[in-house]
Amino acid sequence: MVRINRVHTGTGDGGETFLLDGTKVGKESLRVALFGTIDELNSQVGVVRMEFGRMPGITRFHRPDEADEALMRVQQELFDLGGECACSPGKLPEQMALVGMEQCDRLIQEMDLWIEELPPLESFILPMGSAPVAFLHVSRTVARRAEREACRLRDVEGDGSIRDEVICYLNRISDWLFVLGRWIAMNTGESETLWTPLGKREPES
Numbered sequence: 452m453v454r455i456n457r458v459h460t461g462t463g464d465g466g467e468t469f470l471l472d473g474t475k476v477g478k479e480s481l482r483v484a485l486f487g488t489i490d491e492l493n494s495q496v497g498v499v500r501m502e503f504g505r506m507p508g509i510t511r512f513h514r515p516d517e518a519d520e521a522l523m524r525v526q527q528e529l530f531d532l533g534g535e536c537a538c539s540p541g542k543l544p545e546q547m548a549l550v551g552m553e554q555c556d557r558l559i560q561e562m563d564l565w566i567e568e569l570p571p572l573e574s575f576i577l578p579m580g581s582a583p584v585a586f587l588h589v590s591r592t593v594a595r596r597a598e599r600e601a602c603r604l605r606d607v608e609g610d611g612s613i614r615d616e617v618i619c620y621l622n623r624i625s626d627w628l629f630v631l632g633r634w635i636a637m638n639t640g641e642s643e644t645l646w647t648p649l650g651k652r653e654p655e656s
Contacts, residue, residue: 474539481604482612486536488597489621493529495590496522496628502582506639518635521561525624528554532617536601540611551616558623565634574645576633581641587632594625 476483500522531550535543543549578588598621605613636643 474542481600481607482536482539485597485600485604485613486533488593488600489529489533489536492590492593492597492624493526493533495586495593496526496529499583499586499590500526502586503635506581506583518631521631525627528620529624532620535617536613540608540613549614549616550620552619555616555619555623558620558627562623562627562630565630569630569633569637574647577644577646579644580632580636581639584632584636584641587628587635591625591628591632594621594628597621598625 500519503519503522528550531548534547535549538544538547578592579585580588598618601613601618601621605618633643635641
């Protein structure tokens with residue numbers, strides 16, 4: 452287990468920080484941006500869990516534990532990803548367990564189960580709804596940003612800078628968050644608002 456005795460160190464006051472392996476880097480570095488965005492995503496998922504637990508329609512949801520347990524697992528996996536990305540290539544601790552295709556494939560399996568229960572989409576969905584659903588939309592966009600930053604890191608520093616499984620997970624988790632939002636909305640009796648293209652919308656008065 453990681454033991455943290457104090458949070459403030461003063462070593463980052465000059466705009467630099469240390470990776471987990473001890474490498475000193477600027478806080479503007481692509482790697483710091485990536486694990487910072489993964490941390491942001493994890494925090495957003497935490498907000499989803501908080502709002503989900505107190506939403507008015509939760510009493511109509513027959514499987515609330517399934518959603519919350521899945522979200523908690525994802526939070527753990529995001530910490531795993533962030534820890535890996537906070538290390539220089541080739542300097543991962545030997546005891547660090549890495550997110551792999553097992554975790555990536557589980558996201559697909561869960562999505563497929565939820566999609567079987569959902570009505571097909573006829574258009575894009577406006578990012579809105581009850582608090583947990585709206586925050587899931589925010590979370591999926593943060594996941595896409597993390598994915599872009601991971602791809603940028605690979606493009607700049609080379610293929611060995613980040614594992615393919617990290618990018619795979621970030622790609623799939625965005626879709627997973629979207630599908631979960633739809634599934635929660637359906638199970639709590641919440642209607643979805645579809646995007647209507649400009650040419651098909653009623654003229655504004």
